[in-house]
Amino acid sequence: MVAELDCRGKRCPLPIIELSKKIKESEVGQEVLLISDDPATAADLNAWARMTGNEFIVISADNFLITKSN
Amino acid sequence: MGIITAGKYEGQHPLHPKARQILLDAFDQGWADPTQISSQGRQAQALLLQARESIAKSLNLQVSEIELWGEPELISPIAIWGAPSFGTAPFIYGATERSEIIGMRAKSKQSFEISVGLDGAIDLELLTQTLQPNSIAAIQSANIETGVTQDLKAVAKAVVAQNAHLHIDATASGARFVKPPYWSTLHFDARSWNGPSGVGVFALKNGARWSNPLPHTRPTRAPNSFSIPLALAAASALEHWIADEAANSTRLKSLIERVRNHVKQTIPDVDIAGNAESTLPNIISLSFLNISSEQLVAALEIEGFSVASGSACVASALEPSHVLKAMGLLTHGNMRINLNHDVQDGEITKLLALLPGIISKLREA
Numbered sequence: 292m293v294a295e296l297d298c299r300g301k302r303c304p305l306p307i308i309e310l311s312k313k314i315k316e317s318e319v320g321q322e323v324l325l326i327s328d329d330p331a332t333a334a335d336l337n338a339w340a341r342m343t344g345n346e347f348i349v350i351s352a353d354n355f356l357i358t359k360s361n
Numbered sequence: 362m363g364i365i366t367a368g369k370y371e372g373q374h375p376l377h378p379k380a381r382q383i384l385l386d387a388f389d390q391g392w393a394d395p396t397q398i399s400s401q402g403r404q405a406q407a408l409l410l411q412a413r414e415s416i417a418k419s420l421n422l423q424v425s426e427i428e429l430w431g432e433p434e435l436i437s438p439i440a441i442w443g444a445p446s447f448g449t450a451p452f453i454y455g456a457t458e459r460s461e462i463i464g465m466r467a468k469s470k471q472s473f474e475i476s477v478g479l480d481g482a483i484d485l486e487l488l489t490q491t492l493q494p495n496s497i498a499a500i501q502s503a504n505i506e507t508g509v510t511q512d513l514k515a516v517a518k519a520v521v522a523q524n525a526h527l528h529i530d531a532t533a534s535g536a537r538f539v540k541p542p543y544w545s546t547l548h549f550d551a552r553s554w555n556g557p558s559g560v561g562v563f564a565l566k567n568g569a570r571w572s573n574p575l576p577h578t579r580p581t582r583a584p585n586s587f588s589i590p591l592a593l594a595a596a597s598a599l600e601h602w603i604a605d606e607a608a609n610s611t612r613l614k615s616l617i618e619r620v621r622n623h624v625k626q627t628i629p630d631v632d633i634a635g636n637a638e639s640t641l642p643n644i645i646s647l648s649f650l651n652i653s654s655e656q657l658v659a660a661l662e663i664e665g666f667s668v669a670s671g672s673a674c675v676a677s678a679l680e681p682s683h684v685l686k687a688m689g690l691l692t693h694g695n696m697r698i699n700l701n702h703d704v705q706d707g708e709i710t711k712l713l714a715l716l717p718g719i720i721s722k723l724r725e726a
Contacts, residue, residue, distance in 0.1 A: 304672075305653075308653075331680075334685075338650075338690055338691035343650075
């Protein structure tokens with residue numbers, strides 16, 4: 292079951308902070324749909340995934356599917 | 362305070378005290394028009410000539426190669442615009458160039474952005490493949506936000522093979538700039554050597570082809586409407602900066618290394634831009650995961666450190682730094698340290714003692 296995290300209207304770095312919290316509470320393999328319209332989110336997700344070892348795919352300009360990988 | 366962190370584009374240290382004195386004297390005496398043949402005009406002309414010679418010598422350039430400009434931000438766009446075939450030939454620039462250089466793509470029929478790696482170095486293979494005869498390449502010597510330097514020797518080798526125009530933005534390196542074996546135009550800003558704002562140096566290599574793209578009726582390479590007192594202060598500041606650098610360069614480099622090592626060892630989840638071998642000795646850029654730059658800046662301010670940041674939420678822009686983004690580094694939680702020669706070792710010791718606690722407190726909140 293994909294968990295949804297709606298961060299629309301929230302500015303950087305709130306979407307990444309909220310995603311970090313959500314992922315921390317989740318089991319490995321959990322998928323999270325992050326909805327964020329902040330222009331920094333896409334760039335920061337790349338860095339976040341590299342730093343934390345998680346994976347994500349870009350679904351659309353403001354929809355990102357993250358998988359907790361470790 | 363010897364530490365500052367750069368604003369979105371440019372860090373500025375206080376004017377060198379000797380340059381400040383020259384500036385005050387010059388304004389007190391009043392400055393005549395050096396093109397007039399009055400005795401004050403002749404005196405102004407002589408002082409200006411001295412200043413130009415001094416600047417050229419300090420930057421290891423010929424006097425005939427330099428022009429002073431009163432609006433430094435215009436130098437790179439005009440240097441690129443005046444390159445032979447600019448507009449029709451491919452305009453090639455690095456992804457971490459300054460915005461006004463990247464913006465020149467709008468004036469060119471063909472343009473190519475050369476990507477950079479996680480270390481900030483441009484993709485030399487892509488640059489070599491993209492270059493064509495008569496291309497105009499704009500590659501910075503170093504980046505003002507991260508301090509990352511480019512391998513200009515390798516860039517020059519690729520550009521000369523195609524007989525292309527090489528414009529180098531040296532505004533971040535300033536007097537630390539080392540000329541590669543081949544270049545066409547250069548851009549310096551007096552602020553980089555603690556000179557006044559409002560004076561820049563445009564260099565055109567002797568023998569290189571370039572024509573002033575601005576409307577002009579006389580064959581001039583520059584408008585020459587810069588302020589003479591500011592030019593004299595810029596020349597004086599440069600001389601003093603070079604002397605101070607000789608005494609402090611090793612110390613600054615080791616202070617930056619202390620910051621790099623201490624932060625790596627004591628703070629998890631941090632992106633440090635570039636590596637010790639390929640960054641300027643006085644700049645370091647740190648991005649902390651899950652930190653709001655705005656709160657970080659405020660917390661450091663309470664402790665007496667006046668810092669700024671390039672993160673979108675602090676730079677009052679919605680778009681994050683194009684430099685950090687191009688490198689694939691975290692764009693939030695960013696702070697930049699840009700050391701001036703007068704920094705005290707104790708300031709860094711204090712900053713490093715405080716930083717881990719500030720970060721963990723902000724992360725818990």
